[in-house]
Amino acid sequence: MINQNISLKDYNTFGIEASAKHFARFSSIKQLAELFLDKRFQEPKLIIGGGSNLLLTKNFNGLVLKNEIIGKEIVLENDYEIILKVGAGEIWHNFVLFCVESNYGGIENMSLIPGSVGAAPMQNIGAYGVELKSVFVSLEAFHIETGKVHSFDKEKCKFGYRDSIFKNSHKDQYIITSVTFRLTKKPTFNTSYGAINQELERMGVTELSVKSISDAVINIRRTKLPDPAKIGNSGSFFKNPVLTNKVFANIKQNHPEIASYPNGENHTKVAAGWLIEQAGWKGKTIGNYGVHKNQALVLVNYGGATGSEIYELSQKIIDSVKANFGVELQREVNII
Numbered sequence: 001m002i003n004q005n006i007s008l009k010d011y012n013t014f015g016i017e018a019s020a021k022h023f024a025r026f027s028s029i030k031q032l033a034e035l036f037l038d039k040r041f042q043e044p045k046l047i048i049g050g051g052s053n054l055l056l057t058k059n060f061n062g063l064v065l066k067n068e069i070i071g072k073e074i075v076l077e078n079d080y081e082i083i084l085k086v087g088a089g090e091i092w093h094n095f096v097l098f099c100v101e102s103n104y105g106g107i108e109n110m111s112l113i114p115g116s117v118g119a120a121p122m123q124n125i126g127a128y129g130v131e132l133k134s135v136f137v138s139l140e141a142f143h144i145e146t147g148k149v150h151s152f153d154k155e156k157c158k159f160g161y162r163d164s165i166f167k168n169s170h171k172d173q174y175i176i177t178s179v180t181f182r183l184t185k186k187p188t189f190n191t192s193y194g195a196i197n198q199e200l201e202r203m204g205v206t207e208l209s210v211k212s213i214s215d216a217v218i219n220i221r222r223t224k225l226p227d228p229a230k231i232g233n234s235g236s237f238f239k240n241p242v243l244t245n246k247v248f249a250n251i252k253q254n255h256p257e258i259a260s261y262p263n264g265e266n267h268t269k270v271a272a273g274w275l276i277e278q279a280g281w282k283g284k285t286i287g288n289y290g291v292h293k294n295q296a297l298v299l300v301n302y303g304g305a306t307g308s309e310i311y312e313l314s315q316k317i318i319d320s321v322k323a324n325f326g327v328e329l330q331r332e333v334n335i336i
């Protein structure tokens with residue numbers, strides 16, 4: 001069923017009030033194909049999953065399609081691993097919890113990331129030392145132009161830091177319909193990220209498990225990141241910039257305490273949250289929106305802010321970080 005003039009407030013985690021001229025849900029590839037072929041709706045289309053990486057700066061004058069393809073299918077299982085094909089419309093964290101309960105290892109460090117399974121490979125989501133690509137086998141995607149379903153293996157997806165082919169040469173050409181993951185029944189744990197060890201210690205955990213790591217990550221995220229159900233936000237608004245070692249060395253000379261991580265041999269990744277905080281933005285509130293008080297990388301809508309207000313704030317932050325450090329921040333969220 002196609003609805004008209006629908007509010008998108010409940011479909012974006014920023015909680016921005018904007019409307020869609022038309023709105024429909026699909027729970028199968030067949031339904032999706034029908035919507036694309038429908039002669040009455042030959043207009044721009046916007047596909048949303050969890051709406052957690054989206055800033056709506058205006059009403060959408062076309063058809064918004066909500067991906068509700070769900071289900072989990074075992075592709076292969078043995079004593080060591082399980083390969084699962086998961087519907088793109090499943091909620092990411094619910095899938096993480098399912099794996100944690102079943103003691104399947106691999107995605108516990110990515111607990112509580114908002115959004116859907118289908119959105120995860122788009123930007124190769126990651127947290128606490130683990131990225132989606134480490135458990136990814138393949139995905140299926142609907143090719144908008146031909147209506148055919150294509151399969152993409154890991155190599156074809158060209159994963160990078162918060163990046164994939166679907167944000168570059170294949171942008172707006174495909175709709176991801178399912179993702180296939182390889183999870184392990186003999187997990188090795190990634191606690192390389194300092195905060196996880198500290199939290200495990202605080203929790204009194206002596207034996208690591210998929211569940212204890214997931215719990216630790218959930219605790220850390222709850223203290224640092226705002227819950228979108230309470231305060232509108234879309235997680236990290238910017239990417240952590242990757243600088244050449246030369247540019248980084250120049251900045252470090254003046255700011256020896258800068259938060260950074262090596263990135264290959266010739267590059268260094270810098271914490272955008274640190275740059276934004278140093279530029280004086282952390283916790284800044286302008287009316288009903290602002291910069292989160294515990295993590296400067298996150299912009300927040302306290303209720304009633306418009307997408308363009310938040311976009312303008314992000315531009316001010318970009319300009320200010322550029323003026324202070326000579327580094328140009330890139331937005332991580334999709335701006336509509």
Ligand code: EPU
Pocket residue numbers: 126127128129224225234235236237238239240259271272273274275277282294295296297332
């Ligand atoms: N920092 C500051 N001030 C801040 C925030 C951070 O100085 O306001 C410093 C911290 O002190 C720390 C460093 O920056 O030394 C890193 O901070 P944090 O551990 O919070 O991680 P991040 O690099 O800011 C990234 C991801 C997050 C992910 C965390 C944990 C990006 C853009 N963001 O943030 O992902 O949860 O690491 O792995 O890569 C998301 O993508 O939505 C997201 C939340």
